[in-house]
Structure formats: C-alpha cells, structure tokens
Amino acid sequence: MASPLLAGAPGETHLLLGNEAIVRGAVEAGIQFVSCYPGTPSSEVPDTFFRLSPEGAYSFEYSVNEKVALEVAAGATLAGALSLTTMKHVGVNVAADPLLTLTYLGTPGGFVLLSADDPGCHSSQNEQDNRIYARLAGLPVLEPATAQECKDMARAGLTLSRELGAPVLLRTTTRVNHLRGPVVLAEPSVLPAPAGFQKNPARFVPIPAFARPMHLRLLETLDRLRGLAEVSPFNTVSGTGTVGVVASGISRAYLSDALAETGLEGAVKVLELGFSHPLPENLLASFMEGLTTLLVLEELEPVLETEIRALAQRRGLVLTILGKTPGPLPRFGEYGVALVAEALRELSGTAAPKADCACQAPQPAPLPNRPPNLCAGCPHRATYVAVRKIFGDAAVYSSDIGCYTLGILPPLKAADFLVCMGSSISAGCGAAKAAGQTVVGFIGDSTFFHSGITGLVNAVFNRHDILVVILDNRTTAMTGHQPNPGVDKTTLGDNPVSVDIEKLVRGIGIEQVRKVNPLNLKATLKAIGELKDMSGVRVLIAQEPCPLFARRAYGQKRTQVAYVAADCADAAKDGSCGDCLNTLACPAFHLDEAGKMAIDPLLCSGCMLCLQLCSNIKARKGDAK
Amino acid sequence: MSLRLRIFMTGVGGQGTLTATTLLARAALSAGLPVTSGEIHGMAQRGGVVESTLLIGCKSPKIGHGEADILLGFEPLETLRALPYLRAGGLALSSTESLPPLSVATGKEKSPEIADIKARVVEACGRTRFLPCRTLGLEAGAVQSGNIALLGALCAMDALPFGLEVVAATIRATMKPKVAEVNLKALELGAAYPAE
Numbered sequence: 001m002a003s004p005l006l007a008g009a010p011g012e013t014h015l016l017l018g019n020e021a022i023v024r025g026a027v028e029a030g031i032q033f034v035s036c037y038p039g040t041p042s043s044e045v046p047d048t049f050f051r052l053s054p055e056g057a058y059s060f061e062y063s064v065n066e067k068v069a070l071e072v073a074a075g076a077t078l079a080g081a082l083s084l085t086t087m088k089h090v091g092v093n094v095a096a097d098p099l100l101t102l103t104y105l106g107t108p109g110g111f112v113l114l115s116a117d118d119p120g121c122h123s124s125q126n127e128q129d130n131r132i133y134a135r136l137a138g139l140p141v142l143e144p145a146t147a148q149e150c151k152d153m154a155r156a157g158l159t160l161s162r163e164l165g166a167p168v169l170l171r172t173t174t175r176v177n178h179l180r181g182p183v184v185l186a187e188p189s190v191l192p193a194p195a196g197f198q199k200n201p202a203r204f205v206p207i208p209a210f211a212r213p214m215h216l217r218l219l220e221t222l223d224r225l226r227g228l229a230e231v232s233p234f235n236t237v238s239g240t241g242t243v244g245v246v247a248s249g250i251s252r253a254y255l256s257d258a259l260a261e262t263g264l265e266g267a268v269k270v271l272e273l274g275f276s277h278p279l280p281e282n283l284l285a286s287f288m289e290g291l292t293t294l295l296v297l298e299e300l301e302p303v304l305e306t307e308i309r310a311l312a313q314r315r316g317l318v319l320t321i322l323g324k325t326p327g328p329l330p331r332f333g334e335y336g337v338a339l340v341a342e343a344l345r346e347l348s349g350t351a352a353p354k355a356d357c358a359c360q361a362p363q364p365a366p367l368p369n370r371p372p373n374l375c376a377g378c379p380h381r382a383t384y385v386a387v388r389k390i391f392g393d394a395a396v397y398s399s400d401i402g403c404y405t406l407g408i409l410p411p412l413k414a415a416d417f418l419v420c421m422g423s424s425i426s427a428g429c430g431a432a433k434a435a436g437q438t439v440v441g442f443i444g445d446s447t448f449f450h451s452g453i454t455g456l457v458n459a460v461f462n463r464h465d466i467l468v469v470i471l472d473n474r475t476t477a478m479t480g481h482q483p484n485p486g487v488d489k490t491t492l493g494d495n496p497v498s499v500d501i502e503k504l505v506r507g508i509g510i511e512q513v514r515k516v517n518p519l520n521l522k523a524t525l526k527a528i529g530e531l532k533d534m535s536g537v538r539v540l541i542a543q544e545p546c547p548l549f550a551r552r553a554y555g556q557k558r559t560q561v562a563y564v565a566a567d568c569a570d571a572a573k574d575g576s577c578g579d580c581l582n583t584l585a586c587p588a589f590h591l592d593e594a595g596k597m598a599i600d601p602l603l604c605s606g607c608m609l610c611l612q613l614c615s616n617i618k619a620r621k622g623d624a625k
Numbered sequence: 626m627s628l629r630l631r632i633f634m635t636g637v638g639g640q641g642t643l644t645a646t647t648l649l650a651r652a653a654l655s656a657g658l659p660v661t662s663g664e665i666h667g668m669a670q671r672g673g674v675v676e677s678t679l680l681i682g683c684k685s686p687k688i689g690h691g692e693a694d695i696l697l698g699f700e701p702l703e704t705l706r707a708l709p710y711l712r713a714g715g716l717a718l719s720s721t722e723s724l725p726p727l728s729v730a731t732g733k734e735k736s737p738e739i740a741d742i743k744a745r746v747v748e749a750c751g752r753t754r755f756l757p758c759r760t761l762g763l764e765a766g767a768v769q770s771g772n773i774a775l776l777g778a779l780c781a782m783d784a785l786p787f788g789l790e791v792v793a794a795t796i797r798a799t800m801k802p803k804v805a806e807v808n809l810k811a812l813e814l815g816a817a818y819p820a821e
Contacts, residue, residue, distance in 0.1 A: 015647070015654050122665055146661070146684065179686035180647065180662040182654055253661075253684035260629070338689045367706050368734040370637065370726040372671035406671060581731050587672055590730035 003052055010187040018150045018177045019044035022114065022170070025154025026084050027056075030191035032109070033076040034060045035069040037450065038479040039088030040123040041177035042116035046086050047480055054492070062482050065421070065450040066091035070098045070113065077109040077167075078204065080194035082158055086114040089130050090420065094451070096133065102167055103138040104206050104214035106221075109194055110162030112154065113139070114170045119299045120334040122174050125401070125420065127332065129300035130171055134277045138218045139169040140225045141277035142234065143249040147181035149274065153234065159189070160228070166221045169277075173299065175250045175334070226278035234274025237287060243347050244269040244291040246284070248276045248304060251297035251335050258341035264348055279307050285315045295347055296323035299335050322347070372406060376588045377605025379544035380404040380471050382518040384414040385584065385609070387440060387469065390528045395438040395467075398428030400452070402444035403478045403546075404471050411583050414442065422451025429455070429464035440467045445501065446476035446484035453504070459537045460509050467531055467538045472501055473546040481549045489553040505539050518542040521612040547605045558606030561599070561622035562588075568597040571616045578614025586610065628658075628786055629682040631692055635707040636699030636772070637724050638672050645699070645772040646677040652795040653681055656787035661686050672727075674703060681786065695784060696750075699758060699772050700724050701742045714751040716784050718775055720758035754778050756818050765811035773808045777815025789816055 004014050005024045016024065022045050026034070036046035046062065053060045059076075063069035066087045073083040087095065092115050099113065115133070118124040134141045140160070142153040150172070157168040202210050229235060245268055247255045252272045259265045271287045273280075288294060288308075296305040305323035312321060324331045328343060345352050374381045384407050387395075399405055399415035400423065407414035419427050428441035443452045448470050459466055474489070476482040483490040485499040502515050512534050514527035524542065531538040550556035571577035581589050581597050588603035589610075599610075601622050610617045632649070636642035643664055653660040663686030664677040678688045690709045696717040698704025704719035711717060721739055728734040737745075747753050756778055762771025773796070780789035789812065796808045 013654070015651050015660070174665070175663060175686055178664050180650055180664075181660065181686075250685075253686070256684040334687070336687055336689045337683075337685050337692065365737075367702060368726050368729050368736050370672070370674050370703070372638070372673035373727055375671060403671065585727060585731075587727060590725070591732045595732070 002055065004185070005048065006052055006055055008185045010185055012185045013182050014185065015180055016147050016151070016183045017044055018144070018147050018172065018179050020048055021147045021150035021183050022154040023048045023052075024183065024185065025151040026112075026158060028151070028186055028188045029155040029158035030082055030189040031058050031084055031158065032081040032191065032194060033073060033083040034058055034086070035063045035073045035083075036061075036086040037063055037066045037069050037091055038476060038482045039091055039116070040479060041118060041172075041174040042086050042088045042114060043479045043482070044177070045114060047482065050482070050492070062484070064485060066095040067098060070095040070102070073111060074098055074102050074105075074107070076194075077107040077111040078105070079197040080109040082110040082162055082191060083107070084112050084114065084158065087116070088124065089115055089117040089128055090124060090126065091115075092130050092133055094421070099133070100137045101206055103218055104211060105204050106165040106217075107161055107167045108165050108198070110158050111167045112157045112161055112170050113167060114172065116177050117171060117173045117300070119173055125418070127300060129303065130169070131277065131303050132301060134169045134171070135303070138222055139167055139277070140229070140275065141169045141171050143171050143274060143276050144176055145250050145252040145274070147179060147183050149234075150176065151183050153274065155186075156234070164221060164224065166225070171249070173250055222278050226280065229275045229278055229280040230283050232275040232280070235280055235283060236272050237270065239266050239269045241268050242290060242292045244271065244287060244294045245297060245344075246271045246273060246287075246294065246304060246308065247297035248273045249299060251299060251340065254335050254337050254340045255297055257337045258344055261337060261341050262344050262348075262350060264344055264350070268344070268348065273304065276304065279304070279311065281311055284308060284311055285317065288312060288317050288319060291319050293320045293322065293347060295343060296321065297329070297335065297340060298323070301331065371409060373409070373585060373587055374403065374406050375548060375605070376586055376603050377547040377607035378403070379473055379518045379542065379546070379607075380407060381412065381584060381586065382521065382544075382607070382609045383469060383471060383524065383542040384412040385613070386518065386521060386524040386528055387414065388412065389525060390532055391438065391440060395440045396428075396431055398424045398431060398439055398441040400424035400441070400443040400447050401478075402447055402471070404442055404444055407442070409585065411585055421447055422455055425452050425455035425466065425468055426458060428466050428468075429459050429462070432465050439465075440469060442469050442471060444477075445470065445472040445474065445486045446482075448501065449485045449499070456505070456510075456537070456539075457508050464537060465535055467540065469540045469542060470501060472541055472543040473549070474543070475546050475549040475553075477546040477549060481546070481552065491553060502541055505541070510537050510539055512536065512538040513541070514539075515541040515543060517544050519544050519607050519609055521609060547607065559621060559623075560606050560608070560619040561601045561604040562606070562608060562610050562617050563599055563601070563620055564597050564616060565618040566616035568616065571614075576615055578610070578616070580610045580614050580617065584610060584613070627682050630680070630694050630786065631683065631688050632679040632695040632697060633688045633693035633707060633710045634677045634679070634697045634699070635703040636675050637703065638675050640675070640699050640724070641769040641772045642675045642677055642699055644769070645697075645776055646679055648773070648792070648795060648799070649776060650679055651799060652787060652792045653679070655795055655798075656791050658682075658786060663687055674706070676707070695779070697775055697779065699775060701739055702726070702736055704746060705737065705742050708746065708749050711750060716752045716782065717746050717750040718754045718756070718778055718782075719746060720771065720775060721755045722757050722759040752782065754782060754820055756815060761814045761818065762811055765814055766807035770808050770811035773811040774815030774818070777812040778818055780812075781816040
C-alpha cells in the first residue's frame with residue numbers, strides 16, 4: 001500500500017505525527033532535496049523520507065553531521081532544488097557557520113531548515129532556544145502548534161523561501177514533533193526540475209566587497225518578510241477586552257485549552273503568532289492599542305517579550321507587559337495548560353479552583369525509579385566491563401553522545417564528563433594534558449564520523465595522551481538505527497561504500513590500534529591491557545553490531561541462552577561467583593522467587609558475556625533474541 | 626461546552642504503549658472526534674518509562690497533574706507513579722502484572738506489593754479496573770496484545786464517546802490480518818474480563 005504521505009489524495013484526513021505532517025507538507029511543496037543529521041525529536045522526519053525514498057521524487061541523504069547536511073542542501077538550493085535540512089536544536093550549533101552566511105547568499109531553489117528544539121530536555125543536553133539563531137542569522141520563523149500546522153507551515157515555508165530566494169526556519173519543539181492529530185491533505189505542487197547553478201560571483205561569493213551589499217540585501221529581505229508577517233494567515237487575532245495575550249508555538253495550544261478551562265474564552269484579546277519573526281510590528285501595535293495589560297506566552301527565552309517591549313516603547317504605547325522578565329513565567333522548561341490558566345486567572349482576577357488531583361496524599365515511600373538501561377546483549381556493556389576491569393576508577397572517562405552515555409549509571413560508571421557530539425576525544429585530550437590524569441574517551445561510530453575525526457587528528461598533531469575507544473555497533477542506535485558512513489547494512493539494504501574506521505585511524509598516522517569484538521572478553525582485556533601500557537594516542541575499535549539492529553538488518557538469530565547452573569550463594573562462598581548480578585546490570589538478570597540469581601530466557605540475547613565472567617553460568621539451547 | 630476528555634497512558638519501553646495510543650487515536654478520529662495525542666519517549670526503547678496522552682476536544686497534546694479523566698497503566702508500578710496525573714474521581718485501569726525495574730529485579734530496591742498498589746489506586750480513584758494484561762495477551766496470541774485487552778476493558782466501562790466496535794473496526798482497518806486477529810481477540814478478552 002502506497003503511503004498517504006506520498007500518495008494521499010487532496011481532501012483526505014489522516015492521523016499524522018507532527019514529524020510525518022512535516023514530510024507531507026514538504027511533499028506538497030514539491031520537495032526535491034532533503035538532508036539531515038538525525039536527533040530526537042527531529043528524527044522521524046528524515047527517517048520517513050528515507051523509508052519512502054524508493055518511491056519519492058526527491059534526493060535524500062543522512063549527512064555525517066549537521067554542518068555538512070546544511071552545506072549539501074545549500075549547494076542543492078543554489079543549483080535550484082527545493083531543499084530541506086532537518087536537525088535537533090543543538091545540531092544548529094554545528095551548522096551555524098554555513099547558516100549565518102547562507103542568509104547572505106540566498107537560496108534560489110528554496111530552503112527550509114527544521115530545528116527541533118527540546119524545552120524540558122526530554123532527550124537533550126540543553127534547552128537552548130533556536131529562535132535566537134533566526135535573529136542572529138536573519139531568518140523568518142514559522143512555529144507550528146498542531147499536526148495540521150506542521151504540514152501547512154512546512155509547505156508554506158518552502159514555497160515562501162523559493163519565492164523570496166531566502167532561507168526559512170521551521171522551528172518546532174518536542175511536544176509538536178511528537179504529537180499526533182488529524183491532517184487534511186492538499187494537492188501537491190509540481191515543480192520544474194532544478195535549473196542548475198547560474199554563475200553570478202557578486203551574488204554567491206561573499207568576499208568582503210560582495211558581502212557588504214549582500215548584508216544590505218538581507219536586511220531588505222527581512223523588511224519584505226516583516227510585511228508578509230503583518231498579513232500572514234498564521235497570525236490571527238481573536239477576543240476582546242483590555243487584557244491581551246500574545247502566544248507562539250505550542251503555547252498557543254496551552255492558551256486555547258486554558259481559556260476554555262478558565263471560562264475566559266472571548267473575554268481576553270488574543271494574538272497568535274505562527275509567523276513569529278520578523279515581528280509584525282504594525283499588527284502588534286494595533287493589537288496593543290487599548291490594552292492595559294499584555295501577557296506574552298513563549299517557552300524558554302523572552303525573545304518576543306523583549307521585542308514587544310521595545311516596540312511599545314518606540315510607538316509610545318503605555319501598558320504593562322508581563323512574561324518572564326521579571327516574571328511570573330519561567331525562563332526554563334515547558335509550559336502547560338495549568339501554568340497558562342494560572343497566569344490568566346492572575347491577570348483577570350479570577351479565583352483559582354482548589355487543586356483537584358486524585359493523589360493528594362504524599363506517596364508513603366519514593367517508588368523505585370526506572371532509568372533507561374543498555375539492552376541485554378549490548379556490546380557497549382561488554383566494552384565497559386572490560387575497561388573497568390583494567391582501569392577501575394583510576395581513569396577519567398570522557399564520554400560522548402549515544403546509547404553508550406547510559407554507561408553513566410552504576411555499576412558501569414563509564415561516563416565522567418560530556419560536552420557535546422564529538423567532544424570525548426578533544427575534551428579528553430585537554431583533561432589529560434591539564435593534570436596528567438589517565439583519560440579514556442568513549443565515542444560511537446556515528447559520533448566518530450560526525451565530529452570525532454577532527455579531534456583525533458588534533459590529538460595526533462598535538463601529541464596528546466589518550467586512549468580512544470570507538471564503540472562501533474555498525475549503526476546509529478540511539479536515534480533509531482540510521483545509517484552512517486561506516487555501516488555495511490541499512491534498513492533498506494546493503495551499503496556498498498562503507499568507510500573503514502581502522503584504515504581511517506591508521507591513515508592519520510596512529511599505529512597503536514587494536515580491533516576486537518567486545519563480546520570476546522579475553523581478547524578485549526588483552527587489547528586494553530596492551531594499550532594501557534603505551535602512551536600517546538591509542539585507539540581501541542570495539543566492533544560488534546547493536547543486537548536490535550542485527551536482528552532487523554542482518555537477520556541475526558542466536559540459538560543459545562545463558563542460565564545459572566549453580567547456586568550463587570554457594571559460589572560466593574567458594575569464591576567462584578563472578579558477581580555478574582552486581583557488575584553487569586544486564587536486564588535479563590534477576591532474583592527469582594527464592595531470592596536466587598536467575599536469567600530470564602525471554603530477555604537473554606545470547607551474547608554470552610556473563611559466561612566469560614562466571615563459571616557458574618552456562619549456555620543451553622533456547623530461542624535467544 | 627463541547628466534549629473534553631483526557632487520557633493518560635503509561636508503560637515500559639517495548640510494551641506497545643504507543644501502538645495502543647495510536648490505535649485509540651485513530652479510532653477517535655474515525656468516530657469524528659477532534660483528537661490530539663502526544664508521546665514522550667526519548668530513551669524509551671532502553672527499558673525506561675513511556676508516557677503518552679490522548680485528548681479529545683483539546684488543542685494541547687500534554688496532560689498536567691490532576692488533569693487526566695482516565696489513566697491507563699500498562700504496568701502496575703507505572704500506574705502508581707502516574708496517579709498524580711489523574712483528576713479526583715477519575716477512572717483508572719491497570720495491568721496487575723509487573724515488569725520490575727532493574728533495581729527491584731536485582732534485589733537492590735523494593736517495589737510495593739501488587740495488593741498495596743491496588744489499594745492505593747482504589748483509594749485515589751473513582752472507578753477502577755485491574756486486568757492481568759500479560760496473561761490475556763498471551764491467551765490472545767501475543768504478549769504485546771495485552772495492551773489492547775486494557776483498551777477492551779476501557780470500552781466495556783462505557784468511558785469513551787465511542788464503543789468497542791469502533792476500536793475493532795480500526796484494528797481491522799489498520800493492522801495486517803494475522804496481527805488484527807490476535808488484537809481483536811485481546812480486545813474481546815479485556816472487555817469480558819470481570820470487575821473485581
């Protein structure tokens with residue numbers, strides 16, 4: 001059955017994930033080129049494009065990092081292709097360099113950058129507000145709040161960008177990317193094939209003499225965009241009264257529900273800003289006429305609030321503007337209906353109802369937490385166990401971004417610090433240099449290609465002292481098994497052009513290299529022991545596919561499971577107990593009803609690491625996963 | 626005021642919480658209701674908690690403390706953890722079969738007994754229903770279909786603005802025939818499961 005995202009007929013309604021709706025919007029706009037680096041909460045956009053790519057009329061690539069993704073798309077749009085690049089918010093930091101000059105060059109074929117922000121840090125290391133990049137780079141911003149708007153704004157953004165030859169920022173947040181709602185499809189546009197690059201150095205080569213007029217042209221474009229924001233159907237006014245609310249992004253959804261909840265629907269004046277930058281100043285100024293108080297609703301930084309304050313001052317409007325500076329709303333985390341309802345009640349002087357929760361009584365005792373854990377059979381666990389056996393707490397563990405960051409938890413405790421993608425190697429070098437500590441850096445295969453290679457070259461050139469462990473599980477596991485340059489399989493088939501990590505490492509002059517399968521504990525311990533005794537830049541490549549991916553892409557079936565063949569209590573007495581229960585944190589291990597260590601045959605993946613740690617664990621036939 | 630209904634769902638990564646959520650959302654849409662659902666699953670595949678929402682007549686995909694009309698817990702400890710999301714007098718349905726977190730499975734922490742969890746849920750909620758979802762799922766033909774059994778029980782309690790037949794039709798329309806058969810059976814088993 002053809003996907004409705006590609007083949008759905010105009011007028012049909014489908015329940016779509018926000019991220020799927022963005023794909024449909026791009027398809028309706030006539031998308032021709034898509035690049036990305038995956039990252040939650042953006043990943044379903046590129047993954048859907050990838051899955052549909054055999055039938056889609058677009059080029060798609062998983063680029064090695066966000067900077068590359070944006071540059072590849074920049075080239076494509078310069079050559080006339082309608083292009084989209086997707087990434088999570090921190091990815092825009094990586095892509096900031098090309099982004100801040102692409103706005104000078106312009107984008108003849110049309111170009112939208114999707115930045116998926118993460119207020120509340122659901123799956124990120126920070127909660128930066130990328131609307132600020134729009135101000136820094138000079139980009140218009142569209143901020144959807146529903147699945148329908150995800151579709152409509154993706155389409156409108158691409159079309160607008162193509163018309164103006166200026167890049168557009170589609171800015172979402174986790175709740176928007178991961179909501180589902182009904183989406184009414186529309187007729188896709190049919191675009192001519194890309195016209196190809198048209199030579200014009202004064203326009204496309206920002207040497208200083210050309211960059212100055214380019215900047216002026218960008219400022220003119222922003223003025224035109226401001227004019228379009230003034231009349232955009234994504235900016236709407238409703239209600240009446242002397243109290244006003246300006247809302248953007250998902251806050252618009254919270255406001256809508258909070259107005260219904262508080263019975264204030266229609267009794268306050270509301271301006272919803274879907275096209276939020278450049279600020280539609282005339283629209284706002286006329287909205288503020290006659291208001292005594294204005295509440296600004298936006299998650300994270302007081303971006304609109306500050307701009308609106310400046311506008312009111314310039315236009316001589318006297319009213320109280322409330323938001324985050326100084327309060328009452330927070331400058332961190334997510335908003336919600338209750339928070340907005342409380343702010344509305346405060347403004348309108350309505351009394352708050354009594355708290356109405358089913359669970360008023362305090363919990364008798366804190367409940368046991370359920371932190372995420374490395375899967376049963378995860379090769380990272382095996383590598384961590386081996387490294388800890390050799391180094392224990394005597395090394396500083398410089399970690400990176402991927403599943404393996406979960407190694408932070410006891411008993412593995414294999415993540416002592418982490419800055420950003422690729423930092424394990426470079427920050428690890430600095431940490432080792434500062435006080436002469438032993439540093440082991442852990443980096444996954446995808447992260448190594450993303451931005452670990454430059455750090456490794458730097459380590460060679462500056463003669464740093466570090467043991468780099470490349471956790472090569474043959475896929476980008478954390479974000480959903482996307483391919484990277486090193487893989488030999490993707491979910492769509494073979495990768496014929498796999499980049500060999502060992503050859504690459506040796507190619508930059510590192511000779512102290514070992515490559516092991518981490519599920520072979522003896523060989524791994526031997527390799528780490530040897531590398532420990534050396535100095536300088538050393539690399540261990542621990543290569544074994546992610547078991548979830550191996551089942552899916554390689555059809556891997558293991559036919560044995562582990563079981564406990566002896567009583568661990570007795571084994572503890574005679575010293576033969578490997579204490580796997582406490583050192584491995586394997587999800588298949590548990591205490592049975594009699595309080596004895598047991599291995600759940602349904603959860604055991606058959607990796608057989610535990611057999612190598614304890615002679616009391618044996619293998620038997622069974623349907624390992 | 627038009628109908629507003631908020632359902633909070635919680636479970637453990639890999640249990641199929643999101644599949645159940647999407648199914649119910651599709652059913653609501655096919656019944657012509659204005660539905661929004663949301664999910665939070667950053668690291669869920671790694672055995673963490675998965676929370677999802679389904680809202681009818683609301684624009685927000687998020688449910689705050691004290692806002693849910695219905696709580697569906699696909700794992701009893703997670704049902705207990707999510708109780709603060711339920712409004713006073715709300716309806717709670719939970720599986721009685723636990724998936725202990727690692728710290729409990731390895732004897733480092735203790736989880737409340739199932740009888741204790743039930744008592745606390747009953748005390749806090751208006752109506753409740755408890756089902757052995759894993760067992761019902763296995764009886765239907767696949768352990769993951771236990772979630773659908775919980776949806777069956779929800780339909781049988783007349784708590785939704787649409788009936789069991791709408792969910793059944795959605796299963797038939799959106800799943801492969803073999804999978805649909807198992808889930809339809811689970812739906813029936815859950816609907817028929819007696820209240821205590």
